[in-house]
Amino acid sequence: MSGSKVTKLSLTEAVIAHLLRQNKPKPLYGLEMVRLSSDSDLQLKKGTIYVTLERMEKKGLIVSELETTPPAEVKKGDFYIPRRMYKLTPKGIKALQALETAVAKIPGFLTRS
Amino acid sequence: MLNNAVLTGSALENLDRGVVLAAVAGLVANAFDQSLVGFLLTLFATCVYGIVRNRIENLDQFEECELAEFPVVPGINFTLFTVLCQWLGSKELYYGLLGDLVDPDTGSSAKELRQYLRETLAIALLERTKIKILALFWLDRFVR
Numbered sequence: 001m002s003g004s005k006v007t008k009l010s011l012t013e014a015v016i017a018h019l020l021r022q023n024k025p026k027p028l029y030g031l032e033m034v035r036l037s038s039d040s041d042l043q044l045k046k047g048t049i050y051v052t053l054e055r056m057e058k059k060g061l062i063v064s065e066l067e068t069t070p071p072a073e074v075k076k077g078d079f080y081i082p083r084r085m086y087k088l089t090p091k092g093i094k095a096l097q098a099l100e101t102a103v104a105k106i107p108g109f110l111t112r113s
Numbered sequence: 114m115l116n117n118a119v120l121t122g123s124a125l126e127n128l129d130r131g132v133v134l135a136a137v138a139g140l141v142a143n144a145f146d147q148s149l150v151g152f153l154l155t156l157f158a159t160c161v162y163g164i165v166r167n168r169i170e171n172l173d174q175f176e177e178c179e180l181a182e183f184p185v186v187p188g189i190n191f192t193l194f195t196v197l198c199q200w201l202g203s204k205e206l207y208y209g210l211l212g213d214l215v216d217p218d219t220g221s222s223a224k225e226l227r228q229y230l231r232e233t234l235a236i237a238l239l240e241r242t243k244i245k246i247l248a249l250f251w252l253d254r255f256v257r
Contacts, residue, residue: 029209030209030212030213031216031218035218045236046233047234047235047236048236048237048240050206051205051240051241053205054203054205055244064205066208070215071215073217079187081186081211081212082208083212083213083215084205084208
């Protein structure tokens with residue numbers, strides 16, 4: 001019998017998990033993740049990212065909390081709404097590592113030849 | 114006992130499946146019978162069930178609102194947006210899209226912000242509907 005079951009990640013979930021791990025310990029907000037992925041063919045989409053984030057949070061792969069202080073670009077008098085910031089949980093890190101291990105086991109898979 | 118009668122998430126999902134399968138059967142039967150009224154009534158009843166059931170289940174998630182007060186952005190009315198997010202039961206969508214309005218990428222005028230909310234909410238609604246339908250037919254493994 002294998003140990004504890006690792007949650008499988010979909011492609012979009014893997015991109016989000018990767019971005020969150022790459023920027024650790026800084027938490028990211030949804031639109032920031034969309035922007036960070038904009039140069040790749042696996043670009044996250046504005047409308048669907050929150051549905052995916054919601055699913056990931058329900059699976060325990062990420063946690064979120066509302067921003068406590070406004071970002072520097074918000075000037076006095078501007079409207080401000082706290083953003084929801086996301087962080088990867090240990091379960092999320094484990095799931096991403098498991099995916100990377102699985103991919104690495106197939107020679108040449110997802111690597112440029 | 115009342116406590117024992119509380120439905121769990123998976124029990125509700127099975128109830129939804131039952132309703133959907135009954136609705137599909139009703140639609141097919143009415144189509145065979147060439148009864149447009151019966152067909153439309155079945156469709157209407159299914160929609161009412163879906164709207165009411167989702168709203169009742171998901172309202173709980175918004176009981177502990179983390180925002181101290183309702184956001185005020187000049188030129189934007191959040192009422193419909195809030196109701197839709199409550200119906201979807203998605204705090205992530207609610208806080209996510211509200212927070213995005215602070216970002217310069219979403220636009221600077223009230224018209225641009227409204228457009229952003231409308232577009233992203235429409236995509237999110239379609240995505241959620243797709244996931245829900247796939248889950249009801251045990252096809253959620255195809256969710257990307």
